[in-house]
Amino acid sequence: MTPTLFIILCSGEHEKIQMAAMTASVAAVSDRPVEVFVSMNALALFRKDFDRTHYEGGEFSKLMQERKVPDAIELFEQGKVLGDMKIYACSMAMDVAQIELGDLFGELVDDAGGLTKFLSDAESGQLIVF
Amino acid sequence: MSKRTTIDARGAFCPGPLMELIATLKLVQIGDEIDVLSSDKGSAIDIPAWVGKVKHEMVEIAEETDYWHIVVRKIK
Numbered sequence: 001m002t003p004t005l006f007i008i009l010c011s012g013e014h015e016k017i018q019m020a021a022m023t024a025s026v027a028a029v030s031d032r033p034v035e036v037f038v039s040m041n042a043l044a045l046f047r048k049d050f051d052r053t054h055y056e057g058g059e060f061s062k063l064m065q066e067r068k069v070p071d072a073i074e075l076f077e078q079g080k081v082l083g084d085m086k087i088y089a090c091s092m093a094m095d096v097a098q099i100e101l102g103d104l105f106g107e108l109v110d111d112a113g114g115l116t117k118f119l120s121d122a123e124s125g126q127l128i129v130f
Numbered sequence: 131m132s133k134r135t136t137i138d139a140r141g142a143f144c145p146g147p148l149m150e151l152i153a154t155l156k157l158v159q160i161g162d163e164i165d166v167l168s169s170d171k172g173s174a175i176d177i178p179a180w181v182g183k184v185k186h187e188m189v190e191i192a193e194e195t196d197y198w199h200i201v202v203r204k205i206k
Contacts, residue, residue: 026145029152031184069143078149082156 004033004125006118011130012041014057014072018064020130021072021079028083036076037118038109039090042130043097045073046089046104076108088113132161132203140169140197147173147200148180155186155204162204163189169197177202 005027009020020036028034038046052071055061079085089104091112101112119127137154139147147168154164166177177200178188189201 022145025149029149030180067143070146070149075145075149078153082149082152 002030002032004035004121006122006125006127007034007036008118008127008129009036009038009042010040012044012056014055014061014064016130017042017045017055017072018061018069018075020128021075023128023130024085025075025079025083028079028085030083032083034079034083034085035118035121036085036087037090037113037115038087039093039115043089043093043099043104046087046109047099048103048105073105073108080108086110088118090115132163133158134163134165134201136165136167138167139173140167142168142170144170144172144176146170148177151177151200151202155202158204160204160206164202164204166200166202167197168200173200174198 007020007024011017024034024036044050052073055065087109089109089112091114094112135154135158137150139150147166147170151164151166158164174191178191181188181202186205187203189203190199192199
């Protein structure tokens, strides 16, 4: 089995979110376990009330939205359905933003998680930060 | 008797065609073939690489005027 790919996603920028979603989903469907730790501005993306028609980003974000590239949230969903992917919401960011687990997509977010455990688990694999 | 299913993923950007292929692979029988039509240049490279990694089988890859036929056989 290929070592797990660990991804920390903290940016709220569409371009970084898209790249993280592509990386996570393609790895997961390629027989590579993936764990994603979502924190800071990226957490808003996983809220049930997130508007998928309005990602914040730069020039490339506008192009991607015009040309209808696969939606980042849908890519995470596909990675979870078709592969081995777990998504954890940073408990610190949830506390600061006063977000409860129930405010987040249950189909996407497996649980709240702490950075210490995530980093400890990540020692056995490869870690990428977006 | 093996079947061939066609997925028309033309117009979809990476990794859309790959994801459509994988979703369809879950539905067909071992030995069946899937013909992915893709206009995404990367798919012609990425799909054979994925097929090799997860041990399915490439049957054919053919370039048409503005898209590719990428035919994959389900092995497991």
